[in-house]
Amino acid sequence: MTDAPRRGIRSIRARVTAGALLVVALALGAGAVGTVAIIGQLLLSGVEASVAQDLDSIGERIDHGPFDVGDLDGDVLVRVQGGRPAANDDDAEELPVVxxxxxxxxxxxxxxxxxASDETDAGMLTVARPIAHVDEATATASLVLAVAVPVLLVVIGAVVWVVAxxxxxxVERMRRQVDDIDGSGLDRRVDPGRDDELGALAATMNRMLDRIEHAQKTQRRFVSDASHELRSPLATIRQHAELAVAHPSATSVEEVGRVVRDEGMRMQELVEGLLLLARLDEGAQAPRAPVDIDDIALAEVRRLRGMGVEVDGHGIGPGRVTGAETLLSGAVRNLVDNAARHASRLVTVRVRTAQPWVLVEVEDDGSGVPENQRERVFERFARLDDARARDEGGSGLGLAIVREVARAHGGDVTVTSGEHGGARFVLRLPAAVAG
Structure with a gap:
């Protein structure tokens, strides 16, 4: 119940209107006072000029011959004091000498x-003009402005309120739209409305909602993938444990230990792969530096040969990229491990630079990937119908990780047919800029 009044008091519309009215009120008030003062001063200046003119003209007439001041207009009070006293009105007799x-x-x-007063041949001449009209004019102007200024403030306040x-x-429309968006409706967006600052604000809010929606999808995907893929190794461990408890003679401690070890390693690999994919999905940026991708490829060739795999590495040439060495090493390792699992005899690794790209090619002589399945192999936990389905030792995440790492570095990975009939995976990365 207290939110609405507080929001009204603190509203931008009310503050803008109050601020505008305060500035205008100060300006109009100062202008009104100044106007009245100027009107009064101008009228007084006119009377002063008339008094000075009357004093000069009447004095000259008195000095140049007999002149009866009683014949003068009653609006002007004239009094002569001295040699020949005279006055043109009863009130004139009360004029003091100035x-x-x-x-x-x-x-x-x-x-x-x-x-005003001046010495003449007939005596001290004093001339006076009434200023009642000056006071009346200033009073009238003050009254008019006292009414006009508040009315004008009301009009200006109403106009500012409407405009604001x-x-x-x-803004209120966007507030209502955003207020209606909850966790189940993150696909909704704010209507930009128009091409101005508020439209730019709406676009920024939409980009923020895009990021929030993407993060939520990443979390849901992680939970879904983890719950789905971890179910199998957990079930295997449980089955062997229950078998060992129910029928101790049907298995051995060594057999149970081997199953738990193998399934535990599989679970670890799955979790690590899922966590890496989640970080890549969220756009996490690892520290980047120049990386010699050929050194990584040569290290993988030596590792495979140490495992007894026949590897052709003669096609490895210089290739430098800018990126996270740990991620790139993992991507190359996933490619060569995938090739080693599906090769009949030989794995071929090549690295070459074709500006603006550095290409890492990993080829096996296995059964290859059917053309209609070449995009599916990069999906998470994808299972093909042939020999390239996920086999023992593979998590189903390796190629998905390779693609995410490649795209995080501005590149990509594709698969085609190799020279020996197997699959050729080509990892394409932007070459490092010289210098």
């Missing part, structure tokens, strides 16, 4: 005036 060369604000009978709402609507 210092010369100055215009001052005076109050006469409760009304405000701007007054429309701008953030795709």
């Amino acid at each position: 210092p010369e060369d100055a215009v001052q604000r005076v109050v006469v009978d409760g009304d405000a005036y701007l007054a 709402s429309r701008a953030l609507a795709p």
Whole structure:
């Protein structure tokens, strides 16, 4: 119940609207105060100019001949003090003398005036003009702005709110879409909507969902593969153990130990292969450095010969790639072990550089791989109908690991027919850049 109010208070839309209104309110407030001040100053400046002009013109008329100030307009208060006192209005008689060369604000009978004084032949002349209209104008302007500014703020706030709402609507849509995605619906994606920053955000979220979905599929595949393939060796161990318990004379400790050892090694090989495939599926990057693939191939040739396998390694030439030496060594070993298991007599290993690739070819003289099965042999735990089905000693993961390692290094592996009728596996890896 508390999430919705808290989300409303902290919403970007509310913060944007509040921030915009604060800035606009400060600007409009300062502008309104400045406008009223400028209007008042301009009007006062006009009155001051009129007072100065009246003072000059009336003074000249007094100095140049007889002049009755009582004939002047009553809006202008005129008073002469000194030799020939005179005034054009009863209020004018109350005008004080203002210092010369100055215009001052005076109050006469409760009304405000701007007054100025100057010495003439008839005496001290004081002229004043009312400024009530100035006060009225500034008051009116203040009232208008006091009403207009809040109304304008309300309008601006509404516009900003609507614009922010429309701008953030795709965010709310994406939020709802992402909120509906759970572990069973990772194949769903966010609608980018449009080609802008929010569209880029949606695309980024979709790539993140791709990675999460891929990781989940990898985990499920690992669990499925492990549960399926580990069932057989566990069942074999259990059967021999139950036989030894039920009929001790039907078997021996050595026989049970041999079965447990062989099946345990098989389980270890399966688990290690599955873990390696899981790491490759997740895109794990091992440290990479220049690797001489020909040295790896020569080491495998010596190992097979030590096992009594006839190997032709004359085709091994220089070949350098950039990658993880441990993974590449394992891939080459899987290829040669696969060839050794299926060879009738001879295994051939070649390494050559054909820019921009380094090619590792491993060939046997066995029965080969039918053309319609050449992709299946790289699947995990794939079983063929012929002699290349998984035999004793093979986990069914070797060739799948070779392909994943190759692709992790930017290459691939394929199988074709060899010169002696068997299978030729070609591991293709990007050649290392010189220097």
